[in-house]
Amino acid sequence: MKKVKAIFAMMLFSFGAFAQSSNANEGAIWDDPILLFYITAGFMFVVALLVIVVALYMLQVLRYLAKDAAMERAKKAGVEFVEEPSWWAKLNQKLYGYVPIEKEETIMLDHNYDGIRELDNHLPPWWKWLFIGSIIWGVFYLIAYHVTSSLPLQIDEYQNEVAVAEEQIRKLKAANPGAVIDENTVMLATDATALADGKETFNNICSSCHRVDGGGDIGPNLTDQYWKHGGSIKDVFTIVKNGVPNTNMVAWGGALSPEKMQNVSSYLLTLQGTNPPNAKAPEGDLYVPEAKEPVVSDTIKTQASL
Ligand code: HEC
Numbered sequence: 678m679k680k681v682k683a684i685f686a687m688m689l690f691s692f693g694a695f696a697q698s699s700n701a702n703e704g705a706i707w708d709d710p711i712l713l714f715y716i717t718a719g720f721m722f723v724v725a726l727l728v729i730v731v732a733l734y735m736l737q738v739l740r741y742l743a744k745d746a747a748m749e750r751a752k753k754a755g756v757e758f759v760e761e762p763s764w765w766a767k768l769n770q771k772l773y774g775y776v777p778i779e780k781e782e783t784i785m786l787d788h789n790y791d792g793i794r795e796l797d798n799h800l801p802p803w804w805k806w807l808f809i810g811s812i813i814w815g816v817f818y819l820i821a822y823h824v825t826s827s828l829p830l831q832i833d834e835y836q837n838e839v840a841v842a843e844e845q846i847r848k849l850k851a852a853n854p855g856a857v858i859d860e861n862t863v864m865l866a867t868d869a870t871a872l873a874d875g876k877e878t879f880n881n882i883c884s885s886c887h888r889v890d891g892g893g894d895i896g897p898n899l900t901d902q903y904w905k906h907g908g909s910i911k912d913v914f915t916i917v918k919n920g921v922p923n924t925n926m927v928a929w930g931g932a933l934s935p936e937k938m939q940n941v942s943s944y945l946l947t948l949q950g951t952n953p954p955n956a957k958a959p960e961g962d963l964y965v966p967e968a969k970e971p972v973v974s975d976t977i978k979t980q981a982s983l
Pocket of ligand 1: 878879882883884885886887895896897903904905906907913916917921924925926927929941942945960961
């Protein structure tokens with residue numbers, strides 16, 4: 678079973694990779710019961726298909742053997758061997774209801790245009806029944822969806838799903854504040870691992886414009902108390918996540934996970950007051966922290982990586 682899981686995981690990752698956000702942790706796939714259900718169902722479907730193919734093949738072999746034996750018997754008895762029409766031929770006859778070529782004369786219409794004549798064939802039964810079925814379905818649909826409104830239309834289905842998802846988010850947020858990190862719930866991370874992670878992100882990505890020491894270059898100086906967009910953890914996180922339109926500060930929300938953005942925002946706030954040499958002149962307004970910033974406690978930290 679482990680091997681099978683591994684193979685499916687490989688297949689899934691190969692096309693799921695595009696949809697994965699960067700903060701997806703491995704193994705999460707097996708925690709999702711619905712996904713697991715689909716994988717199991719898909720696996721059983723393939724197995725069932727294989728069994729059916731083998732069974733059909735065996736049946737075909739049996740048919741040939743039986744036909745052979747019947748021909749042998751007919752030969753011995755000295756009668757002509759007449760083959761039973763196959764189930765396929767019978768099915769075709771039922772579905773199409775065509776008149777055999779030998780009996781065509783019975784449905785020939787009497788006009789004749791230079792040798793071109795016309796057969797008065799029926800509509801194929803499969804088509805006729807599908808047509809009648811679709812009319813019945815249409816009546817049912819009209820009544821159920823538009824008259825009694827007992828079944829939800831697509832827009833209602835969508836709204837129901839959104840409502841359910843919103844309820845889930847609300848519960849999740851209530852159960853562990855910090856598990857969903859966004860502009861409203863972001864907090865200052867103070868533990869060494871988080872800050873080290875933030876430093877790595879800052880040095881890799883942000884330093885090209887803000888300098889490794891935060892002194893500012895293309896982007897503003899991040900070490901002084903002057904901010905164009907506010908200096909609280911929420912302000913900084915918001916700018917990192919959404920960027921500043923029409924400037925070189927792009928939105929990092931798509932590239933960095935919320936936790937990584939929280940870490941890098943927290944790290945850059947540790948650069949406050951470091952006074953690096955040749956720093957850029959202050960831009961924006963003086964920001965005086967109103968109260969102590971909310972800090973990520975260790976318990977919340979562990980929940981954050983859920
Ligand atoms: C391509 C250059 C560039 C990169 C890369 C960049 N920034 Fe910026 N950043 C800017 C510019 C330009 C501004 C000023 C935007 C404005 O005029 O409001 C800015 C503004 C900011 C501000 C607001 C400063 C203030 O005064 O309010 C913060 C915070 C910030 N950047 C953080 C980051 C972080 C964190 C990263 C890395 C994830 C990053 N930046 C990457 C160019 C960049």
